[in-house]
Amino acid sequence: MDRMYAGMRGDMDMNTTDLAAIRMLVIRERHGEVVKPHDIARHLAISTASTTKLLDRLSAGGYLRREAHPDDRRSRIVVLTDAARAEFFRHFGARLGAMREVMTAFDDAELRTVVRFLADMEVAMLEP
Known part of the structure; x- marks a missing residue:
């Protein structure tokens, strides 16, 4: 994932934190x-x-805008621009397609094992 994001950072000319914020906004959206x-x-x-x-x-880069919260006008929300969304999917789409292609070589039981492994690794990495 780090190498994929490094490539996307270069493609999109942004740093790691900027790309992580864009990715978060895409997922939440x-x-x-x-x-x-x-x-x-x-x-x-x-x-x-x-x-x-x-x-x-x-x-300033045209990736997002701040808007009034739809339910609480005192609060602000962050929204992706159409251009940012299109650029993200242009760069991420090819990578996502390649990942999906790799996954087709695995059956459901194998994928469950991989998911379990990654979940266990996540817990292990977060524990002191």
């Missing part, structure tokens, strides 16, 4: 979730000051 700046800060484990700089940078 697909789930119909609104994203506030503090959601990004928490997800990326960065300070509010760093989040503001990140959002300023991505806004």
